[in-house]
Every structure is written in structure tokens, then in C-alpha cells.
Amino acid sequence: SIIEAIETHQHQEPFLTGRKVLISAGPTREKIDPIRFFTNHSTGKMGFALAEAAAEFGADVTLVCGPVAEKTTHPRIQRINVMTAEEMYEAMHVHFEEQDIVIKSAAVADYRPKLVYEEKMKKQDGEWHIEMERTKDILQSLGEVKSTQYLVGFAAETTNPLEYGKKKLVKKNLDAIVINDVSSEGAGFGGDTNMVTYVNKLLKQEEIALASKREVAEKILKFIDQDMKDEIR
Template identity: 45%
Template sequence: METTLKNKKILITAGPTREYIDPVRFISNESSGKMGYAIAEALHNLGANVILVSGPVSIASTFPNHKTIKVMTGNEMYLECQKHFDSVDIAIFCAAVADYKPKTSSEIKIKKIENEVVLELQKNVDIAFEFGKLKTVNQISVGFALETNNVLENSIGKLKKKNFDLVVMNSPNLNEGFGFDTNKISIIHSDLSTHNFPLKNKKEVALDIISSIKINLRSKQKIGEVEIKRIA
């Protein structure tokens, strides 16, 4: 029997965050949001009930605007996700949330006075980690690992630390990842099995990721059926 994602409640984060130094300056990254939006569009077309929490992006999307929650900072994204954590079947953490934010943020534009300034940073909220502590056995959590070195080792560490069911791995190479329409990924599952994919359009990559989620969902369903039989 084919596994369906129709009517499954799915939370997706996408895009970058902006951590403001003052009203016109911020810390951010190169994430375009294209991968997260491609996944959201594909799942919506499959009949899933998708909630998309998006950082600031400039892309055209077919995903319904009324199902998109727009935020700026990592903390805003965390607070919006927090509202849905308990009720989702699947969470896909595709957003590139800034790891650090300014310790203080000025309400007015900081004037250029000195040749050098010191900017104090503090660790930002790790949304996927916080969700990992709350995740139940019936929920599926998907993470992303963009690494420049020790890709597999670092991805396995992230998989375990954040209680992911699978991690999508990639590197910021030419024509891949941030800002591009294509991506070359590998997917590592909780049993540490790995599936490598060739360079593809992000819409195709989204379908590969969804197929891996379905495999994981089938495994959980089988385990649940075995447990029911044992109880019976």
C-alpha cells in the first residue's frame, strides 16, 4: 500500500533570518529559500496541510500566501514554530537560521565614528534542537546540513544531537545550494544508511526528499503495527 502524505500536518522552515545590529544593518547568510519553498510546493500539491514559516526571501512561489508565516529573526521563527510543534506529523527544518545574533541591538542607526568597532554576539536559538527535545515517536523531523568539510561526520553529529529522523547533506559548491536552482544532496537516515543523489533541479530534489520521508513514515507505521499486535 502506497504511503500518502495527504492531510498530514507538516511544518517547514525556509530562507535566512536577519539578526539586526541597528534598524538598517543585520547579520544574515546567502540562503535564498528556494529549497524550502520547493518542498512546500510539492507537499501542498500532494494534499498535505503545510505550514510554511519563512524568513525574508525574494522568490516567486506557487505556495499559497495565506499558509505562509513571514518572519525576520531567528527568535521570531522559533516563536511561530513553537505554536505548531505539538500538532504536526512532520517538521522539515530547511531554514538557514543565523547561529549568532548581536548581544544588543540599537534602536537608531549607529553612526560611523571609530576606525574599529567591537560587535558582541550571542548564540541564537537552535530551533531544530529545541524541537528535537519535544519530538514524539510518532513525529518525523528532517534537518539540513550544509558543510564545507567533514560533511558526513558533522551531519551524523547533527542527526544525533537534534534527534532528526533524516538529514539532507550538501556543500556550497558551484551550482549547488545557496542561491542556485540546482542542488546535489545526500540523505542520511537514523540508522546511518546514506543515499546519494546527482545534481538536480531543486524541484526534483524536493521530490527525492519527500520520497525519503515516505520511507521513514512507512517504517514508523510498521513499527506501530507490530506494537499493536503485541498489545493485542
């Protein structure tokens, strides 16, 4: 129908043409020894959906990702693989300056073992205390150095996600935040669907209903584009 044709046309409008978009995705791994490590349940699917959608909307995408099984083939996506929070911090800062939009969807480890063993730790009787230290806060550090970049964070929470997400938006000097109640059915880690709340700097909330991560990604990018046009930052 004509309406479908118009919708399809709108859908494929390359509104990000000429824009540079930096996206982080996936978990990081923090080594204890050559065999063991700490990590989290992120699979990178949301970040890859954002990268694919942004590239198809015309953007030049840099995708910094931790160890994930996801693959991407779009010619306008430059993929940079990292392993640790420290490596992700470096890669994000190296590429940050030249970006128009920066979306931090990675689930970066907040803590890492203070001591990394060169050889495999032999198990012993009894308990084992692992001392963990904070990793660098990537999003906070980007918020501190940002100039014209539109900076978007994610908050994946199980308790009071909206309240926590809004605090994070302000505290980290973000332009918007995508809030994810990972305890909801169909939302969050691993699955192919998501359900989020997009909150901009005016603390205006936009609910994005349960849909494929790709559809959710497209809606997030459209809200970002609208807020940039409206100069809400």
C-alpha cells in the first residue's frame, strides 16, 4: 500500500549520513589467572543491533566490543575487539574526540582482581578471599571530557531502575540514558528482545515497548536524532 511504502521509506531514511557514531558492546573479562576470570551476562546483542541500525541509517560506526559471539558485516562498521575494562577505556578514549554520537551499551566490569596470577592458582582447602579493585569508570570519564558529542549511557538494573538511571544521567553528565529493567521478562541480557525507557536531559521519558533488539535500537537512534535536532543536550 501507499502507507506501507511511505513507512518503509521513512524507516530507511538515512538520517545519520555523515555522522560518526561510537558504540561499546558486550562484557569485559577481568583475569584472575590464565584460566579463571570475572565477567557478566552481556552478549553484545543490544550494542550490535545499535551498530547495525546506525550503519544502515547512514552513520560511520566504530564498534568497540568485548568478547562476544556476535558478528557484523556492514561495511560502515569498524569493529575493535577488546578484552578488559582497561582496554575498553583506552579504545573509547582514542576514538571519542571525532564522534557525533557515543553510546555506551557495554556491560563493563566495575571491579577487577587486584592481583592477577601469572600461573594457574592451585586450589587449596578452605576459603579464598579475592581482593577486587575498581576499574576506571568509562562513561564518567567520557562525560568529563565531552564537548559536542551526544553521549548516551545504559543502566541495567534490577532495583528501582528508573530512579537509578536518572541519577546516573545527571551524575555522569550524559545527554540521554537508556534504562533497562533486566529483571523484566523479555528484557536485558542474552535474549533477542528488549524493553527500555529512554530518558533525555530534560528527564523526559520515552517508553520503548517489548520488541526485537533491532527495533529497539532503531527507536533509540531516532530519539537521539530528534533530541539533537531539538538541541536538548
